[in-house]
Amino acid sequence: MNSLIQLKNGVASLASDDWTIVQLPATQVEARKQAGKVVLFKLTGEESVTTEQIENTIIPATGKIIVPLSVFIARHRELANRVAENEVGVWLATHELLEHLIQHQTDINELPIIAIFVERFADGRIFSLGTLLRSRYGYKNDLRAFGDVLRDQLFFLKRGGFTSFVIRADRSAADAIASLNDFSQPYQGAVDEPRPVFQRYNRGT
Amino acid sequence: MYKYDEIDQQIVDERVAQYRDQMRRFLAGELTDDEFRPLRLQNGLYIQRHAPMLRIAVPYGMLSAKQLHKLADIATQYDKGYGHFSTRQNLQLNWPKLEDTPDILAELATVEMHAIQTSGNCIRNITTDQFAGVAPDEVIDPRAMAEIMRQWSTFHPEFALLPRKFKIAVSGTLQDRAVVQVHDIGMEFYRDANHKIAIKVWVGGGLGRTPILGAVIREHLEWQHALTYCEAIVRVYNLHGRRDNMYKARIKILVKALGIDEFRKQVEAEWLHLKDSPNTITEAELARVAQHFADFDYESLPAQDASFDTAVASSPAFAAWVKRCVHPHKTSGYRAVTLSLKPHGKPPGDASSEQMHVVADLAAQYSFGELRVSHEQNLILADVKLSDLFAVWEKARAHGLATPNIGLLTDIICCPGGDFCSLANAKSIPIAEAIQMQFDNLDYLHDIGDIELNISGCMNACGHHHVGHIGILGVDKDGSEWYQVTIGGKQGNDASIGSVIGPSFSAEEMPGVVQKLIEVYIKERTPEERFIDTARRLGIAPFKAHVYAKNEVTA
Numbered sequence: 001m002n003s004l005i006q007l008k009n010g011v012a013s014l015a016s017d018d019w020t021i022v023q024l025p026a027t028q029v030e031a032r033k034q035a036g037k038v039v040l041f042k043l044t045g046e047e048s049v050t051t052e053q054i055e056n057t058i059i060p061a062t063g064k065i066i067v068p069l070s071v072f073i074a075r076h077r078e079l080a081n082r083v084a085e086n087e088v089g090v091w092l093a094t095h096e097l098l099e100h101l102i103q104h105q106t107d108i109n110e111l112p113i114i115a116i117f118v119e120r121f122a123d124g125r126i127f128s129l130g131t132l133l134r135s136r137y138g139y140k141n142d143l144r145a146f147g148d149v150l151r152d153q154l155f156f157l158k159r160g161g162f163t164s165f166v167i168r169a170d171r172s173a174a175d176a177i178a179s180l181n182d183f184s185q186p187y188q189g190a191v192d193e194p195r196p197v198f199q200r201y202n203r204g205t
Numbered sequence: 206m207y208k209y210d211e212i213d214q215q216i217v218d219e220r221v222a223q224y225r226d227q228m229r230r231f232l233a234g235e236l237t238d239d240e241f242r243p244l245r246l247q248n249g250l251y252i253q254r255h256a257p258m259l260r261i262a263v264p265y266g267m268l269s270a271k272q273l274h275k276l277a278d279i280a281t282q283y284d285k286g287y288g289h290f291s292t293r294q295n296l297q298l299n300w301p302k303l304e305d306t307p308d309i310l311a312e313l314a315t316v317e318m319h320a321i322q323t324s325g326n327c328i329r330n331i332t333t334d335q336f337a338g339v340a341p342d343e344v345i346d347p348r349a350m351a352e353i354m355r356q357w358s359t360f361h362p363e364f365a366l367l368p369r370k371f372k373i374a375v376s377g378t379l380q381d382r383a384v385v386q387v388h389d390i391g392m393e394f395y396r397d398a399n400h401k402i403a404i405k406v407w408v409g410g411g412l413g414r415t416p417i418l419g420a421v422i423r424e425h426l427e428w429q430h431a432l433t434y435c436e437a438i439v440r441v442y443n444l445h446g447r448r449d450n451m452y453k454a455r456i457k458i459l460v461k462a463l464g465i466d467e468f469r470k471q472v473e474a475e476w477l478h479l480k481d482s483p484n485t486i487t488e489a490e491l492a493r494v495a496q497h498f499a500d501f502d503y504e505s506l507p508a509q510d511a512s513f514d515t516a517v518a519s520s521p522a523f524a525a526w527v528k529r530c531v532h533p534h535k536t537s538g539y540r541a542v543t544l545s546l547k548p549h550g551k552p553p554g555d556a557s558s559e560q561m562h563v564v565a566d567l568a569a570q571y572s573f574g575e576l577r578v579s580h581e582q583n584l585i586l587a588d589v590k591l592s593d594l595f596a597v598w599e600k601a602r603a604h605g606l607a608t609p610n611i612g613l614l615t616d617i618i619c620c621p622g623g624d625f626c627s628l629a630n631a632k633s634i635p636i637a638e639a640i641q642m643q644f645d646n647l648d649y650l651h652d653i654g655d656i657e658l659n660i661s662g663c664m665n666a667c668g669h670h671h672v673g674h675i676g677i678l679g680v681d682k683d684g685s686e687w688y689q690v691t692i693g694g695k696q697g698n699d700a701s702i703g704s705v706i707g708p709s710f711s712a713e714e715m716p717g718v719v720q721k722l723i724e725v726y727i728k729e730r731t732p733e734e735r736f737i738d739t740a741r742r743l744g745i746a747p748f749k750a751h752v753y754a755k756n757e758v759t760a
């Protein structure tokens with residue numbers, strides 16, 4: 001069963017997925033909690049990826065892969081040829097900083113796909129990350145949401161510039177597609193339609 | 206007031222359809238409790254002690270007579286024939302059936318109403334001054350901007366799932382009545398040196414378990430940028446606010462952790478990219494929305510009315526009501542009227558369906574068909590002719606809506622507390638009722654004068670106890686209900702958070718404790734001092750001494 005929804009020119013359809021997500025291995029060392037400590041910029045308390053995890057990440061030898069940001073940065077030499085072949089995308093967790101991606105990869109449009117992993121559907125950081133990638137950093141290729149991606153977030157994800165959605169495995173992507181069109185004339189401008197309704201529709205005077 | 210066009214109507218209609226399908230999926234087991242929770246919350250549906258609770262949005266507190274009639278009918282048909290007006294100017298139904306809520310929303314949509322974002326971790330109903338548009342001290346009527354912000358925040362795709370709830374208040378008066386300093390964002394509209402509309406922006410205020418007054422993030426913001434500046438603030442918060450601990454997730458915690466200067470720096474850096482983007486408000490849009498709030502066709506009336514003066518002179522009861530419940534109006538010959546939802550011994554803020562119909566009729570007959578809800582949980586007729594006041598009073602009085610206690614001790618702000626709310630440490634409504642009965646003497650109440658007493662059943666502070674001149678907070682000690690008392694809190698331009706006077710009290714002691722606090726005030730006050738002034742001048746010491754003195758004697 002397909003769990004991928006792909007938006008092309010505003011039209012959504014179920015699609016087969018030719019990308020493989022590369023996962024970090026589980027961490028060996030005890031999680032270092034940042035929560036409670038006041039760190040400028042990062043107060044949200046997630047643990048960071050360890051060097052062991054990055055080294056132990058198994059990257060498949062062939063095929064199209066989406067690698068974790070930390071692996072993409074640390075092992076870029078290994079990946080360089082495949083990046084040139086358009087076979088490498090990057091994924092970020094919602095607490096990771098886009099700045100790290102941008103610092104490392106000056107032209108992000110060399111990446112055919114960027115994916116954001118959302119661990120819990122209620123984590124709305126994904127919407128800001130999508131918005132920033134599109135509007136601030138000018139990303140033009142496929143922007144994907146995966147993880148705890150459920151039907152009732154799709155409309156917002158679409159408006160935030162996401163173009164593909166891997167629906168959580170226990171749910172029907174075919175049913176979920178309908179929610180991409182829950183509302184026909186949203187009020188505010190966003191990535192998919194930057195003009196707010198008062199700029200695009202004659203509401204009288 | 207604002208009237209929907211086809212765009213607004215389509216959005217609420219599509220919301221009803223969306224919600225109906227979410228409810229269907231939930232009942233069919235296709236959505237787990239955890240998955241359904243944020244969806245239902247963003248539609249105002251809580252699961253509470255006895256039944257679900259549905260919070261209906263009353264944007265910035267404005268209602269038409271037609272809408273209030275509909276709310277009354279809904280309360281009759283789907284609930285127990287009453288509703289509760291809340292401190293955020295909304296209406297709550299305490300006993301709807303889960304399965305009925307889609308139908309209730311469909312009914313609401315027929316009168317341009319909804320329950321969108323009345324709860325949940327999103328931008329909530331935007332609140333303002335209940336006298337917006339008619340207050341003599343108003344510089345700018347904030348309602349047009351509030352409506353523009355309502356539309357912008359409705360289903361804002363970037364801010365649909367924030368770390369925590371987000372409340373915005375706007376005000377355009379010299380005397381702040383919207384408590385902008387205890388909101389996540391507070392916007393104070395004023396005219397700048399060039400006579401242009403400008404905004405002073407506050408951020409990071411809030412009550413709850415960590416009460417904090419907001420800090421000024423920008424002294425001067427041109428009105429066109431209201432939306433993009435809010436986007437910058439909320440974006441920084443969305444990305445960096447804590448999500449690991451819901452008690453530390455409000456923006457106030459982020460602002461405190463970073464410090465206002467660092468927070469401002471990040472917001473301003475973000476705003477550089479957003480400034481002048483398409484969400485910048487145009488003159489045309491402001492004008493379009495503002496005309497919905499244009500002045501009514503007021504008659505030109507003299508400042509005096511003979512029949513009114515005669516009525517005041519001949520009826521002391523009417524005179525008492527006029528003194529407390531009638532407020533100045535910017536137009537000669539008109540007044541604003543507060544209909545008290547605080548009759549002594551009844552749950553503050555509750556109105557029966559019958560009362561709602563009466564108020565709607567009064568609004569239709571005497572106040573251009575509109576009314577407002579105040580955050581003090583009363584109803585307001587904003588545009589009544591002097592010569593009609595007596596008729597309004599007679600009808601209101603016949604329906605228990607004319608208790609002359611506005612701004613007095615028994616005009617209590619009170620959360621639903623332990624009778625309804627599953628988070629409560631203690632009941633709050635019975636405390637309010639007991640205090641009202643203790644002070645059930647109008648002459649005495651008038652002598653005590655202006656005072657605000659606020660009660661919350663737990664530290665979530667729905668009843669704004671921190672900013673009450675007297676604040677009462679329900680606490681749990683070894684499984685029984687106790688009450689902690691603060692004094693010296695205040696809303697308004699010089700807002701402050703109250704100080705705890707000492708160990709907490711049992712429910713039975715509470716009316717006596719309030720009595721003691723008042724005794725100290727009466728004894729110590731100078732002729733022009735209100736309770737809050739005396740409390741500020743003297744600090745808690747004399748109050749504490751008197752209140753606890755009695756305990757020592759009897760203990």
Ligand code: HEM
Pocket residue numbers: 251253258290291292293297369370372387388410411412413414455619620621622625626627628665666667668669
């Ligand atoms: C009966 C069910 C209710 C529940 C479960 C509930 C829950 C809560 C919670 C958990 C908070 C604190 C949130 C935080 O600090 O992050 C809160 C705050 C608040 N609630 Fe309620 N509430 C209820 C009813 C009400 C009612 C009826 C009103 C209006 C009378 C109200 C008005 C408020 C206000 C004004 C705050 C603001 C405090 C602030 O600014 O931090 N709530 N509520």
Ligand code: SF4
Pocket residue numbers: 620621622623626627628629630661662663664665666667668
């Ligand atoms: S203050 Fe506490 S008890 Fe009262 S309504 Fe809010 S959460 Fe419930």
